[in-house]
Amino acid sequence: MNRVFFEEPATFSGSNNGDRPAGLRDAYPSYASKRRALEIQLVDYFEQRGCSLVSASAIESLDTFWRAKTSLSVDDAYQILMAPGKLAVLRPEMTPSIARMAAPVLQQHPQPLYWCYAERVYRKPGSVSSWSELAVDAVESTQVGVEWMGVSEAADADLLLLCHEALQQLSVQGARTVVSHARLAVLFLNAAGISEDVIAKSLQQLVRGDYVGFQELMMTYHPSVSLLTCLRQLNPYDSESLERQLERCGQAVQKNTELYQVWNTVVSIAKQITELGRQQEYTFDFTLTRNIAYYTGILFETFAPGVGAPIALGGRYDELLKQYGADAPAVGFVLELERLLNVVASTTNRGGESLC
Amino acid sequence: MNRVFFEEPATFSGSNNGDRPAGLRDAYPSYASKRRALEIQLVDYFEQRGCSLVSASAIESLDTFWRAKTSLSVDDAYQILMAPGKLAVLRPEMTPSIARMAAPVLQQHPQPLYWCYAERVYRKPGSVSSWSELAVDAVESTQVGVEWMGVSEAADADLLLLCHEALQQLSVQGARTVVSHARLAVLFLNAAGISEDVIAKSLQQLVRGDYVGFQELMMTYHPSVSLLTCLRQLNPYDSESLERQLERCGQAVQKNTELYQVWNTVVSIAKQITELGRQQEYTFDFTLTRNIAYYTGILFETFAPGVGAPIALGGRYDELLKQYGADAPAVGFVLELERLLNVVASTTNRGGESLC
Numbered sequence: 113m114n115r116v117f118f119e120e121p122a123t124f125s126g127s128n129n130g131d132r133p134a135g136l137r138d139a140y141p142s143y144a145s146k147r148r149a150l151e152i153q154l155v156d157y158f159e160q161r162g163c164s165l166v167s168a169s170a171i172e173s174l175d176t177f178w179r180a181k182t183s184l185s186v187d188d189a190y191q192i193l194m195a196p197g198k199l200a201v202l203r204p205e206m207t208p209s210i211a212r213m214a215a216p217v218l219q220q221h222p223q224p225l226y227w228c229y230a231e232r233v234y235r236k237p238g239s240v241s242s243w244s245e246l247a248v249d250a251v252e253s254t255q256v257g258v259e260w261m262g263v264s265e266a267a268d269a270d271l272l273l274l275c276h277e278a279l280q281q282l283s284v285q286g287a288r289t290v291v292s293h294a295r296l297a298v299l300f301l302n303a304a305g306i307s308e309d310v311i312a313k314s315l316q317q318l319v320r321g322d323y324v325g326f327q328e329l330m331m332t333y334h335p336s337v338s339l340l341t342c343l344r345q346l347n348p349y350d351s352e353s354l355e356r357q358l359e360r361c362g363q364a365v366q367k368n369t370e371l372y373q374v375w376n377t378v379v380s381i382a383k384q385i386t387e388l389g390r391q392q393e394y395t396f397d398f399t400l401t402r403n404i405a406y407y408t409g410i411l412f413e414t415f416a417p418g419v420g421a422p423i424a425l426g427g428r429y430d431e432l433l434k435q436y437g438a439d440a441p442a443v444g445f446v447l448e449l450e451r452l453l454n455v456v457a458s459t460t461n462r463g464g465e466s467l468c
Numbered sequence: 469m470n471r472v473f474f475e476e477p478a479t480f481s482g483s484n485n486g487d488r489p490a491g492l493r494d495a496y497p498s499y500a501s502k503r504r505a506l507e508i509q510l511v512d513y514f515e516q517r518g519c520s521l522v523s524a525s526a527i528e529s530l531d532t533f534w535r536a537k538t539s540l541s542v543d544d545a546y547q548i549l550m551a552p553g554k555l556a557v558l559r560p561e562m563t564p565s566i567a568r569m570a571a572p573v574l575q576q577h578p579q580p581l582y583w584c585y586a587e588r589v590y591r592k593p594g595s596v597s598s599w600s601e602l603a604v605d606a607v608e609s610t611q612v613g614v615e616w617m618g619v620s621e622a623a624d625a626d627l628l629l630l631c632h633e634a635l636q637q638l639s640v641q642g643a644r645t646v647v648s649h650a651r652l653a654v655l656f657l658n659a660a661g662i663s664e665d666v667i668a669k670s671l672q673q674l675v676r677g678d679y680v681g682f683q684e685l686m687m688t689y690h691p692s693v694s695l696l697t698c699l700r701q702l703n704p705y706d707s708e709s710l711e712r713q714l715e716r717c718g719q720a721v722q723k724n725t726e727l728y729q730v731w732n733t734v735v736s737i738a739k740q741i742t743e744l745g746r747q748q749e750y751t752f753d754f755t756l757t758r759n760i761a762y763y764t765g766i767l768f769e770t771f772a773p774g775v776g777a778p779i780a781l782g783g784r785y786d787e788l789l790k791q792y793g794a795d796a797p798a799v800g801f802v803l804e805l806e807r808l809l810n811v812v813a814s815t816t817n818r819g820g821e822s823l824c
Contacts, residue, residue: 136527138569141520141583148521148586152508164497165504169608170526170588171492171546171558190527190548192558202527202548202558213494227497230504232526252525 135251154256163228168209179435180208202234215436224262259444269384292400294407299371304361318401348382416455491607510612519584524565535791536564558590571792580618615800625740645770648756650763655727660717674757704738772811
């Protein structure tokens with residue numbers, strides 16, 4: 113038997129493929145084995161780094177999905193009628209399922225859980241969350257993720273580093289992570305005198321990347337100084353920058369406020385990164401906002417040259433596990449395999465052969 | 469970081485688990501990594517044996533599903549509304565998807581394809597096909613499969629052997645395969661004078677394992693001899709047994725009929741098995757019938773001590789690829805991972821550690 117390699121036949125590729133529902137792709141030989149080798153390398157690496165593999169069914173209850181309060185509406189996920197009157201969804205993301213699985217374990221044994229997974233997720237093309245995934249309007253995508261649960265903010269820098277270390281294992285060159293915090297823009301704008309309902313509206317503009325709209329809205333309330341510029345000049349590598357930007361807005365804020373607490377968190381992360389001499393890999397940008405309501409702390413997106421959408425995304429979700437019965441903080445990230453395949457130019461698989 | 473292993477919490481296991489739709493199971497650490505190691509071992513092995521990995525989306529078009537003419541009705545599969553008026557299914561089995569993918573490749577390059585896959589399939593509990601999978605009334609199961617397409621009956625014995633060789637790699641002890649042929653019972657009963665409509669009815673009894681009902685029905689038409697016994701005594705290891713059983717029924721059949729053609733096929737498989745001295749691993753039983761209409765040649769089920777349902781199933785489907793545009797014969801089988809995990813008692817994973 114000779115091994116035969118075939119790429120997807122031209123007549124059957126793309127969304128015009130007669131029989132295939134739009135957005136579904138088949139993985140033909142070579143592509144399928146590259147993706148699999150990548151998945152195995154990543155899971156092996158996360159297991160070496162102390163994570164335990166778990167797996168959850170692709171079918172998730174509506175209840176689990178709703179409790180997570182994601183930005184996705186039930187209409188963004190594919191719905192399945194499990195039995196008369198019983199709807200479920202094809203999971204559009206993994207974190208709620210992992211949190212649901214972890215909650216009873218954390219209740220019984222309140223000690224940190226370091227979990228990883230390699231699973232497929234399913235999203236309707238054009239759903240809110242796929243805005244940030246424009247690179248491929250894919251219905252099905254493969255994710256390898258890490259979730260550290262029962263783990264405080266002190267671990268955030270380690271998680272950020274783990275993500276890049278995993279990419280280094282794959283010989284991905286030039287990965288850059290943009291780090292933000294779910295609360296910082298809100299607290300800063302509030303300290304600058306913007307009311308909460310205006311802030312809510314302005315954050316939606318940031319989620320959509322509508323910086324012009326954001327700028328205009330802010331000018332209405334705070335004409336003397338560009339709050340967008342102030343936000344962008346908040347730089348945790350320079351711990352004094354918060355105070356400077358507040359002064360620029362004509363504000364003085366008590367050091368014991370929530371704003372300073374959050375600031376200290378990101379400054380501490382910046383310090384750890386600096387100590388390792390890896391500042392060039394991690395940029396802070398507090399205009400980065402994500403429309404997933406469960407993020408409570410840091411959130412980040414990782415990019416690599418040549419891919420227009422993040423190859424990794426993550427953040428802290430300290431309130432999510434409560435929804436499933438355990439009051440525990442947590443942080444995690446996910447790597448998008450189909451995007452990663454665009455940048456894994458030359459690395460080796462387990463047998464020592466070239467992956468690509 | 470210490471690695472922490474947890475089995476599924478008792479309060480969250482089983483079908484009474486509050487939030488989980490019935491039949492869905494989470495895989496907690498240790499179980500998840502065992503299943504994954506098994507999957508990797510099998511895919512690695514099939515790749516070594518010349519198969520190329522492919523992957524298909526879990527969402528399959530209704531059209532692909534219908535064309536396969538499986539025994540499953542659309543009500544046995546979970547349906548997904550992809551867009552207004554556009555229904556798809558969560559695939560209940562892999563073969564139709566693989567055949568759909570392979571057909572255009574075979575049309576362009578008419579040479580054999582040796583493919584393998586590792587995927588999840590989804591079936592409603594209580595659907596027809598889950599009758600033979602009673603061990604676990606699982607909605608989601610993991611399959612590693614092999615499909616040889618553009619490959620004639622001459623390869624059947626090799627495929628049967630490959631299945632056992634894969635199990636040997638996993639150190640599965642005592643695997644036994646029951647081999648049948650989609651046409652033999654029909655042709656034999658027909659030669660014995662049973663009419664086609666009665667045969668169709670009687671085969672449904674065999675599918676359900678209702679041997680008493682089959683016996684009674686046959687006695688009505690052929691009271692002098694037990695056709696069930698005759699069928700069971702057809703033994704390709706003894707090539708004269710067909711003639712003997714026909715004589716017992718008072719029939720003489722021309723050697724150039726379809727019955728003898730099919731018989732020669734299974735006798736040839738038996739000879740190859742005998743030459744390797746492996747007769748004790750493969751039993752022929754032509755009362756084994758499966759309710760999947762696309763099987764045209766051999767069909768088989770593999771069992772291992774301690775598991776009540778087949779750990780592997782397969783067969784020949786020479787008419788299926790036509791449904792997707794390529795007239796090519798094909799044969800394949802699938803290993804059921806969750807069942808296999810019950811018998812993989814002690815084997816090693818890639819790192820040399822014990823799997824269980």
